[in-house]
Amino acid sequence: MYATLTSKGQVTVPKEIRDRLGLDAGSTLDFQLLPDNTITARPVTPDARRIRGILKSPDATALTIEQMDEGIAQHLREKHAPAVGRPKKPRR
Structure with missing residues (x-):
């Protein structure tokens, strides 16, 4: 196969x-x-550790709308702040 x-x-x-x-x-x-420059490829079976953190912790408290809004605003401020004296983050 080619x-x-x-x-x-x-x-x-x-x-x-x-x-x-x-x-x-x-x-x-x-x-x-x-x-000998032969390439092999094998499928990787998903590891259960990859989904860690997806489920809510029973001890976690829900955030308020205000807390979520502030978290988003903080992220955007950091993301769009001038990159003076800090390394540039790679884009995802």
């Missing part, structure tokens, strides 16, 4: 391989480069 590398360094995994490995959009692959 695949073409795009100018952005992306490759489409052939459908036969996606089907056999059970891959879909958002799947993670682990690539390894062997000494």
Whole structure:
């Protein structure tokens, strides 16, 4: 099977391989480069630790609308403040 590398360094995994490995959009692959320049790729099974923090803690108290508004405002002030004397954060 062949695949073409795009100018952005992306490759489409052939459908036969996606089907056999059970891959879909958002799947993670682990690539390894062997000494003979052979490349292997294996699907990574999601780790339960990745979802840590999604569920609400039973001891957590709900924020008020005012607290949420202030948190958003603070984030925006920090995000749009002049970058004087601080390193630039990478964009997501």
